[in-house]
Amino acid sequence: MSDFDFSVIVQNWAFLAEGLRYTLQVTLTAMIGGILIGTVLALMRLSSIAPLQWFAAGYVNVFRSVPLVQVILAFYLILPLVLQMITGKQIPVGAANSAYFTFTIFEAAYYSEIMRSGIQSVPRGQVGAGYALGFTYGQAMRYVVLPQAFRNMLPVLLTQTIILFQDVSLVYAIGATDFFGAADKITQRDLRPVEMYTTVAVVYFIICFTLSRLVKWLQSHIAIIR
Amino acid sequence: MIEINNVSKWYGSFQVLTDCTTQVSKSEVVVVCGPSGSGKSTLIKCVNALEPFQQGSIVVNGIAVQDPKTDLPKLRAKVGMVFQNFELFPHMTITDNLAIAQIKVLGRSRDEAVDKGLKLLDRVGLKAQAAKFPGQLSGGQQQRVAIARALAMDPICMLFDEPTSALDPEMINEVLDVMVQLAQEGMTMMCVTHEMGFARKVANRVIFMDRGAIVEDAAKEDFFGQPRSERAQAFLAKILNH
Amino acid sequence: MNYHWDWMFFFQETDDGLKYYDWILSGLGWTTFVSLASLAVALILGSVLGVMRTTPKRWLVGLGDAYVDVFRNVPLIVQLFMWFFVVPELVPENIGLWMKQDLPYFVIAIVGLGLYTAARIAEQVKAGINSLSRGQRFAGLALGFTEWQTYRYVRLPMAYRIVLPALTSEAMNIFKNSAVTYAVGILELYFQYKQIIEKTSQVLEITIVVTLCYFVLAFVMNRILAFVEARTRVPGLIVGTKGSK
Ligand SMILES: Nc1ncnc2c1ncn2[C@@H]1O[C@H](COP(=O)(O)OP(=O)(O)OP(=O)(O)O)[C@@H](O)[C@H]1O
Ligand SMILES: [Mg+2]
Numbered sequence: 001m002s003d004f005d006f007s008v009i010v011q012n013w014a015f016l017a018e019g020l021r022y023t024l025q026v027t028l029t030a031m032i033g034g035i036l037i038g039t040v041l042a043l044m045r046l047s048s049i050a051p052l053q054w055f056a057a058g059y060v061n062v063f064r065s066v067p068l069v070q071v072i073l074a075f076y077l078i079l080p081l082v083l084q085m086i087t088g089k090q091i092p093v094g095a096a097n098s099a100y101f102t103f104t105i106f107e108a109a110y111y112s113e114i115m116r117s118g119i120q121s122v123p124r125g126q127v128g129a130g131y132a133l134g135f136t137y138g139q140a141m142r143y144v145v146l147p148q149a150f151r152n153m154l155p156v157l158l159t160q161t162i163i164l165f166q167d168v169s170l171v172y173a174i175g176a177t178d179f180f181g182a183a184d185k186i187t188q189r190d191l192r193p194v195e196m197y198t199t200v201a202v203v204y205f206i207i208c209f210t211l212s213r214l215v216k217w218l219q220s221h222i223a224i225i226r
Numbered sequence: 227m228i229e230i231n232n233v234s235k236w237y238g239s240f241q242v243l244t245d246c247t248t249q250v251s252k253s254e255v256v257v258v259c260g261p262s263g264s265g266k267s268t269l270i271k272c273v274n275a276l277e278p279f280q281q282g283s284i285v286v287n288g289i290a291v292q293d294p295k296t297d298l299p300k301l302r303a304k305v306g307m308v309f310q311n312f313e314l315f316p317h318m319t320i321t322d323n324l325a326i327a328q329i330k331v332l333g334r335s336r337d338e339a340v341d342k343g344l345k346l347l348d349r350v351g352l353k354a355q356a357a358k359f360p361g362q363l364s365g366g367q368q369q370r371v372a373i374a375r376a377l378a379m380d381p382i383c384m385l386f387d388e389p390t391s392a393l394d395p396e397m398i399n400e401v402l403d404v405m406v407q408l409a410q411e412g413m414t415m416m417c418v419t420h421e422m423g424f425a426r427k428v429a430n431r432v433i434f435m436d437r438g439a440i441v442e443d444a445a446k447e448d449f450f451g452q453p454r455s456e457r458a459q460a461f462l463a464k465i466l467n468h
Numbered sequence: 469m470n471y472h473w474d475w476m477f478f479f480q481e482t483d484d485g486l487k488y489y490d491w492i493l494s495g496l497g498w499t500t501f502v503s504l505a506s507l508a509v510a511l512i513l514g515s516v517l518g519v520m521r522t523t524p525k526r527w528l529v530g531l532g533d534a535y536v537d538v539f540r541n542v543p544l545i546v547q548l549f550m551w552f553f554v555v556p557e558l559v560p561e562n563i564g565l566w567m568k569q570d571l572p573y574f575v576i577a578i579v580g581l582g583l584y585t586a587a588r589i590a591e592q593v594k595a596g597i598n599s600l601s602r603g604q605r606f607a608g609l610a611l612g613f614t615e616w617q618t619y620r621y622v623r624l625p626m627a628y629r630i631v632l633p634a635l636t637s638e639a640m641n642i643f644k645n646s647a648v649t650y651a652v653g654i655l656e657l658y659f660q661y662k663q664i665i666e667k668t669s670q671v672l673e674i675t676i677v678v679t680l681c682y683f684v685l686a687f688v689m690n691r692i693l694a695f696v697e698a699r700t701r702v703p704g705l706i707v708g709t710k711g712s713k
Contacts, residue, residue: 313603
C-alpha cells in the first residue's frame with residue numbers, strides 16, 4: 001500500500017476508457033437485443049402452440065443452467081463454424097464481435113423470464129378488452145399487454161441489465177478487451193496489479209451502485225398497474 | 227405489583243402516551259379499554275419493556291423497567307403476556323411451544339418442562355392437541371395454548387392485549403372462560419379488552435384511554451354506573467349497543 | 469459442414485497418461501468441492517449479515533448494508549482478482565507473503581466465491597426475517613428470550629423455511645459461478661473444458677458433455693433441497709404467508 005501509483009492509472013486512462021466503452025456497447029446491444037428476443041420467447045412460452053412452448057422452455061432452461069463463461073467460449077468457437085456452414089466461406093468473427101452475439105442470445109433467456117412474469121402480471125381482462133375493440137392477437141399484445149408488462153417489470157429489467165454489465169467482464173475468457181480486460185492487459189505489461197484491479201473494482205462499484213440506487217428509486221415511484 | 231408513573235412516549239414527534247399513571251396491585255384485575263389507536267397496546271407493551279418510553283417510570287414487582295441495568299429477559303420471564311394474534315411459534319409443536327422458554331430461559335429440564343406444559347394444556351382443555359402444530363388448531367384453541375404457554379413460566383402477573391378480538395364470535399367464550407378462571411384464582415391481570423361482560427364479571431377496576439391519555443380510572447361499579455367523562459360515556463354506549 | 473464428430477476421443481490418452489474423461493471427472497470433483505465449500509461460507513456469513521441487517525442496532529444494519537452494496541456491485545471475476553493480486557499487497561508484508569506462497573489457491577478462491585455469494589444470501593435471509601410479523605419477536609421477548617434467542621429459536625427457523633426456494637436457486641447458481649474460479653487457477657470443470665478444446669478441437673462433443681455435467685450438478689442440488697423442504701415443512705402452515713393473520 002506504501003506506493004499506490006496514481007500515475008499508472010492516468011497514463012493508461014485512454015486504454016481503460018476504450019475498454020469501458022466496449023463494455024457499455026456490449027451491455028446496451030445485449031440489453032436491447034435480449035429484451036426483444038426475450039419478449040418473443042416469453043410470448044412463445046405463453047402461447048397455446050405446444051412446439052413453440054417447448055422451444056422457448058428449452059432455450060431458457062439450457063441457457064440458465066450453464067455457466068456464462070462456458071457459453072462465451074463455446075459461441076466464440078462455434079459461431080465461425082456455423083457461419084461457414086451457411087455461407088460456405090471462412091469468416092473470421094473475432095472475440096470482440098462474438099461477444100455481442102453471445103450476450104444477446106444468453107441474456108434473452110433471462111429477460112424472457114422477466115417478461116413472462118410481466119405479461120402474467122397484466123390482468124386477463126385487458127386482453128379481452130383489446131379483442132372487444134377489434135384488435136387482433138398481435139395488436140392486443142403490442143398495444144395493450146406488452147406496454148403494461150414492460151412498465152411493471154422495468155425495475156427488474158434494469159436490475160438484470162446491471163448484472164449483465166458486470167458479466168461482460170467474463171469476456172476475459174476469450175481475451176476480448178473490455179474494461180476489466182484492458183486493466184488486465186496493462187497489468188501484464190506494467191506489473192501494477194494493485195492500481196489496475198482496484199481502479200476497475202472502484203469504477204464498477206460506483207457505476208453499479210449508482211444505477212442500483214436509481215432502480216430502487218424508480219421502484220418506489222412507479223406504481224405497478226394491476 | 228405494577229406501578230405506572232407519569233409515562234409519556236413519542237414516535238418521532240407523534241405523542242402516543244401522555245402522562246399515564248395507574249397501578250395494579252396483587253390479585254387485582256384491571257381492564258383497559260378505549261377507542262382504536264388510543265395507545266392501549268402501547269401502554270401494556272411498556273409494562274414489560276417491549277416498547278421503550280421516554281418519560282416517567284414503570285415499576286414491576288419492585289424492579290424499575292426503564293432502568294438500563296435491569297435484566298429485562300429475567301423480568302419478562304416473570305410477566306406473562308398474551309397477544310391479539312396469539313403469536314404461537316408456527317414451526318414448533320404445541321408441546322414445544324409450551325416447553326421452549328421453560329428450558330431456554332428458566333433452565334428447566336426437558337422432562338420437567340414438558341410435564342408442566344402438558345398439565346397446563348390439560349387445564350385449558352387441549353390435552354389431545356399436544357402433538358399438533360399451531361396451524362392445525364382453531365384461533366380459540368391457539369389462544370388458549372398461548373395462555374398456557376405464558377402460565378408455564380409461573381408468572382407473577384399476566385398482561386393481555388385484546389386476546390379475543392382476532393377470534394370468531396363462537397370462540398370468544400372458550401378463551402374468556404379460561405381468563406375468568408384465572409382471575410378467580412387470584413392472578414394479577416392487566417387486560418386490554420372490549421369484552422364488557424368479562425369486565426363486569428371479574429374486573430376490580432376499569433381504565434379508559436383516549437388519545438394516549440388515561441381519561442378515566444375507576445372501580446368497576448363506578449365506571450359502569452356513572453362514567454365521569456363524556457368520551458367514556460359515548461364509548462360505552464357504542465360498544466354496549468353493538 | 470466439415471466438422472468431424474468423434475465421441476470416442478474421451479477415451480484417448482492425454483499427455484499426462486490420463487484419459488480425457490479423467491480430466492472431466494477431476495474437473496467435476498473440483499467444481500463440486502469449491503462450490504460446496506463456498507456455499508458453506510456463504511450460508512454462514514450470509515446468515516450473520518442478514519440477521520445484522522434486521523437488528524435494532526443502527527451500526528450493525530449499516531455494516532451489513534455496506535457489505536451487501538460492495539459485494540453485489542463489483543463483478544465476481546474482479547473480486548477474485550482482488551483477493552489474489554491486490555489484497556496480498558495491502559496486508560502486512562509477512563501475511564501477504566504467506567497468502568502468495570503457502571495458502572493453497574483453492575482456499576482463496578473459496579473465500580472469494582463465498583464472500584460474493586454471502587451478499588446474495590444476506591438479502592434472502594433479511595427478506596425472510598422481515599416477512600415475519602413483529603409479534604413473533606415480541607412473543608419471544610415476552611417469554612424472557614434475549615434478542616439473540618428470538619432469532620435462534622423463533623425467527624430464523626421460520627425465515628429459513630420461507631426463503632428456502634430462493635436459497636435453492638442461489639445454491640444451484642453457485643456451480644455456474646464457480647466456473648469463474650478457473651481464472652485464478654482452479655482446475656475445475658470449465659478449466660478442463662477449455663483445456664480439452666485446446667488439445668482436441670472437439671468443441672461440440674465436449675460442450676454437450678460439460679453442459680450436461682452442470683445440468684446434473686444443479687439438478688442434484690435441487691433435489692437435495694427439495695428433500696430438505698419436504699422434511700422441514702410445517703403441518704398446517706402454508707409457507708409464504710405470515711403464519712397467523
Ligand atoms: N411503530 C410505530 N410507529 C409510529 N406510530 C405507531 C407505531 N405503533 C403504533 N403507532 C401509533 O400509536 C398509536 C397508538 O397505537 P396502539 O397500537 O397503542 O393503539 P391501540 O389503542 O392498541 O389501538 P387498537 O385498538 O387498534 O389496537 C396509534 O395512533 C398508532 O398509529
Ligand atoms: Mg392494540
